Amino acid sequence: MASRPSRLPAAPARARLGPLLNTMIVAGGYMLSRVLGLGREVIISAQFGTRPELDAYRATFGVLDLIYLVIAGGALGSAFIPIFTGFLTEEREQDAWRLASDILNMVLIALLVACVLIALLAAPLVDNRQRLRRRKARADGAYFAPAADPAGAAGRGWSGESDA
Numbered sequence: 001m002a003s004r005p006s007r008l009p010a011a012p013a014r015a016r017l018g019p020l021l022n023t024m025i026v027a028g029g030y031m032l033s034r035v036l037g038l039g040r041e042v043i044i045s046a047q048f049g050t051r052p053e054l055d056a057y058r059a060t061f062g063v064l065d066l067i068y069l070v071i072a073g074g075a076l077g078s079a080f081i082p083i084f085t086g087f088l089t090e091e092r093e094q095d096a097w098r099l100a101s102d103i104l105n106m107v108l109i110a111l112l113v114a115c116v117l118i119a120l121l122a123a124p125l126v127d128n129r130q131r132l133r134r135r136k137a138r139a140d141g142a143y144f145a146p147a148a149d150p151a152g153a154a155g156r157g158w159s160g161e162s163d164a
Contacts, residue, residue, distance in 0.1 A: 052126060059125040060118050067114050
């Protein structure tokens with residue numbers, strides 16, 4: 001009697017949709033992060049305008065955002081997630097969670113060090129940024145001066161250099 005190949009049981013819907021669902025969760029979280037970030041920028045800009053405090057905030061946040069992007073996007077995305085998933089697949093759950101704990105503790109320490117450095121360097125960073133902004137404004141003013149007042153600039157013997 002010829003035996004018929006037995007059919008494998010169908011995978012549960014959760015197992016089939018797992019990767020798609022996981023991708024949608026990550027994409028949704030990323031999108032929500034960007035929308036909340038836009039809202040944060042609107043509120044902060046409305047509150048501070050163009051005052052020096054906003055420069056301090058932007059200098060600090062820019063560095064922290066870069067650190068987060070490098071750590072979360074680079075190290076965690078390409079190294080941690082595959083290793084963590086491998087531990088879980090091999091049913092080494094305790095090792096997986098120990099790895100997660102160690103990585104998160106190291107990230108916390110790195111961000112704490114970055115915060116301390118930024119707190120110490122905030123004033124010089126803001127002063128330098130304001131100095132560069134004023135220098136650029138003076139350069140732009142000298143560049144656009146003939147177009148704004150051609151007769152006055154020609155009458156004073158304007159040569160493109162500032163008198164000050």
